[in-house]
Each structure stands twice: as C-alpha cells, then as structure tokens.
Amino acid sequence: MQNPNTQGKSMEELNLFLQEHGVKPSYQRTRIYEYLLNHMTHPTVDEIYQALADQIPTLSKTTVYNTLKAFMDAQLVRMVNIEEHEARFDVDLSTHGHFKCEKCGHIYDFELDMSEFKSDFLKTFLIKEKNIHFQGVCSKCLSASDQH
C-alpha cells in the first residue's frame, strides 16, 4: 500500500478519471490530483510541493504549476484567489462560498444557494464563474477571544 490516504481511489482509478477528463495521466499528475482529493483544504502550490517532494524527490515546483494549469484548463480544479499573494486550489467544483478567518487563517467552505440570485444588469452577460469570498472571524476564534 503505497499511498494510504487515497480515499479508496486507486492510482488506476485516478488515471482513468484524469484520462476521461482530457488530462493525459502521468505519475506526477496523478499524485498531485490524489493529493488534492485527500486535502480539500485549498492548498497552495508550495503546500502541495512540500508535501509531495518527500515522496517524489525529483518533483519540480514548475511541474506543480504546470499540472495545476492543466487541471484548470480541463475544469478539474478551481483557483481560489482569496489570499492576497498566493493562489489556492480547490477540487470541489460545486457552487460554494469561502470564508477566510483573519485570526487563524483557516478557509472554510459554506453552502450557497445562488438559485434565487437574479441580476437585471447581468442577464445579457455570459457568467462562467462565481466566486464568493467572505472574510472575518470564525466562531472558534471568536469564542477563544471571549475568554477573559
């Protein structure tokens, strides 16, 4: 068992999945996609690279960039621009919002019902992506600072 935390998906299954979505599989690509599946915490390029560099000593950060770009082109991954300086990535393609806590830095997902959203102004626009980014203090940090 080489990769324990694969959420039940074998390398072969992942390869097939990538292939079906127009991404030619490779060891690096499969392992990066696997990482994204097992760490749905909106990781940065560096986090992905650092985590995999141990197991794939030859891995290059450029490969992580290239792979994420390929995933984005194939609509397998979405870029999350909630951080000021660093891009984050999300395999969850469902419509959901992101909340960034200013205290602990954690990024939470929250459900979002956009079905009732209507905009006269945008009705003649082609909307491809909807990014909803909230910011503030999460409940955990709020109750922590309540202590006196």
Add this chain to the structure above:
Amino acid sequence: MQNPNTQGKSMEELNLFLQEHGVKPSYQRTRIYEYLLNHMTHPTVDEIYQALADQIPTLSKTTVYNTLKAFMDAQLVRMVNIEEHEARFDVDLSTHGHFKCEKCGHIYDFELDMSEFKSDFLKTFLIKEKNIHFQGVCSKCLSASDQH
C-alpha cells in the same frame, strides 16, 4: 483651476473629508483620493501611479502603496482581488458585485441584494467583508463575437 476633473470637490473639501475619516491629509494623499473618486474603474497601483506621476514628478510608487494601505485601514477604500496578479482598488463601499470580462478585461459593477442571504453555517461567524467576483464574457463582447 489645477485639477479640473474633481467632480466638484475642491482640495479643501477632500482634505476635510480625509481628516474626518482619520487620515491625516497630505498633497499626495489628497491627490490619490481625488484620482480614485474620478476614476471609479478599480485602478491598479500602477495605473494610479502612472496617471499622477506626470503631475507630481516626485511621486513614488511606495507612496501610492502606503497611501492605499492608509485608506484601507481607515475604511475609505476596498481592495478588489479579482485580478490574478495585481490588486485593484475601489472607493465605492456599497455592497456590490464585480464582473470581469475575459475578453476585454473590463470590470463591471453590478447591484447585489444580500439581504435575503442566509447561512446556517456562518451564523456564528463574524462577517466583515463580502466579496462577490463573477467572471465570463460581457454583453458587448458577446455581441461583437456574434458578428459573422
């Protein structure tokens, strides 16, 4: 008349406005705020700098950064992180969404009624900012590409 496009606000009025909002006025700060008022097109740091460098030859880009930070701290300006690599700035503090056209790059404002938005998950969170960034193709570019 030194600064023609001031939307009717004189330097003195702008100085007073800044002062009332906790920002100590200076020539540079007033001119930068004036620029933001007259160009509500979500300009980048560089756009602001380039536009004012002619009129204020000693202006430093660092000053533009520092000033925008001061404005943000004073809640006079909001950063718009809709661009992948460059921050944009908005003096319009009302709740509204931004739409970026992939073709022409223009960033549109659109009205947004968040009053009916409810989230069980976030009800214990302190929400300080709500950023709504849509992306796609604007009506102008759509009809332009319809031509055959």
Add this chain to the structure above:
DNA sequence: TTTCAACGTGTAATCATTATAATATGAATA
C-alpha cells in the same frame, strides 16, 4: 528502432509588493 510530441526538471527572469534607511515635512513647544 526511430521519431516526435508532450512531459518533467532546474535555472533564470519577471514583476507586484514589502522592507529599509535616509530625507523632508509640519505641527507643537520652548
């Protein structure tokens, strides 16, 4: 086996942003 395109890698370049240090400013005070 040859070929050829695509992929992966390491290095260098780019570019927005931030840090730093020196100078200028301007109000308060002596």
Add this chain to the structure above:
DNA sequence: TATTCATATTATAATGATTACACGTTGAAA
C-alpha cells in the same frame, strides 16, 4: 524664531510567487 519629534515621502534593495526558457526524459505510434 529655533528646536524637537513624530510622521510622511522617497529611492533603493529585497522578497517571493509565478512564468519563461532550455534541456533531458518519456512513451506511444509508425
């Protein structure tokens, strides 16, 4: 008026994420 002191402005250098580039590898098709 001269002095002081905090703050603002500026130029330069440093940082750090991202991209460009060149080269070596791979892997499938012919």
